[in-house]
Amino acid sequence: AQTVTQSQPEMSVQEAETVTLSCTYDTSESDYYLFWYKQPPSRQMILVIRQEAYKQQNATENRFSVNFQKAAKSFSLKISDSQLGDAAMYFCAFISGGSEKLVFGKGTKLTVNP
Amino acid sequence: NAGVTQTPKFQVLKTGQSMTLQCAQDMNHNSMYWYRQDPGMGLRLIYYSASEGTTDKGEVPNGYNVSRLNKREFSLRLESAAPSQTSVYFCASSKPGTHQASNQPQHFGDGTRLSIL
Numbered sequence: 360a361q362t363v364t365q366s367q368p369e370m371s372v373q374e375a376e377t378v379t380l381s382c383t384y385d386t387s388e389s390d391y392y393l394f395w396y397k398q399p400p401s402r403q404m405i406l407v408i409r410q411e412a413y414k415q416q417n418a419t420e421n422r423f424s425v426n427f428q429k430a431a432k433s434f435s436l437k438i439s440d441s442q443l444g445d446a447a448m449y450f451c452a453f454i455s456g457g458s459e460k461l462v463f464g465k466g467t468k469l470t471v472n473p
Numbered sequence: 474n475a476g477v478t479q480t481p482k483f484q485v486l487k488t489g490q491s492m493t494l495q496c497a498q499d500m501n502h503n504s505m506y507w508y509r510q511d512p513g514m515g516l517r518l519i520y521y522s523a524s525e526g527t528t529d530k531g532e533v534p535n536g537y538n539v540s541r542l543n544k545r546e547f548s549l550r551l552e553s554a555a556p557s558q559t560s561v562y563f564c565a566s567s568k569p570g571t572h573q574a575s576n577q578p579q580h581f582g583d584g585t586r587l588s589i590l
Binding site for chain 2: 363403409461
């Protein structure tokens with residue numbers, strides 16, 4: 360069974376600085392997809408970024424980028440120029456190709472200090 | 474655009490009572506899902522439906538039943554609620570359930586906070 364590990368229960372960053380959230384996963388599959396979701400205090404689950412395992416290029420979405428290391432099974436999220444609105448729980452998630460089952464990590468709570 | 478709509482948003486039950494959580498999506502998605510979120514546990518899949526007329530168990534199905542009423546609606550039923558089912562429940566949907574459905578992001582509702590006394 361696939362597992363997703365987020366080793367940092369909590370992180371903090373100063374406004375305008377950069378922070379990196381860690382995620383590792385365990386799978387024997389070669390075809391899979393990875394996601395980062397954001398959950399602000401409003402409780403909504405918002406997709407931040409996704410990565411296809413077959414793509415070597417790291418995904419980027421504005422201030423959000425990932426460092427995808429397939430051999431190391433690592434998928435970290437970098438937030439640049441952090442803003443107060445980035446404060447939230449961040450969840451890393453994994454799904455095998457052709458599967459319907461999305462597996463989530465336990466989350467990292469990000470605090471942004473003004 | 475409503476997206477994924479869950480009702481109710483909050484509910485308090487007594488042990489042994491039954492309850493149905495409703496979910497509807499207006500994005501013409503084939504796949505729908507129910508998750509529960511507990512403190513420190515992330516989201517765990519309860520049941521999913523890859524298409525109208527089909528349902529399958531997820532990671533934590535015990536104590537729950539589901540019904541895919543039509544393409545838009547996917548309900549979750551607790552027949553005899555237990556305190557261990559106190560949680561926040563999320564419904565989600567994603568694009569057509571083809572082989573490549575896995576690369577499509579899931580869209581989530583706002584959740585239902587359920588407390589069982």
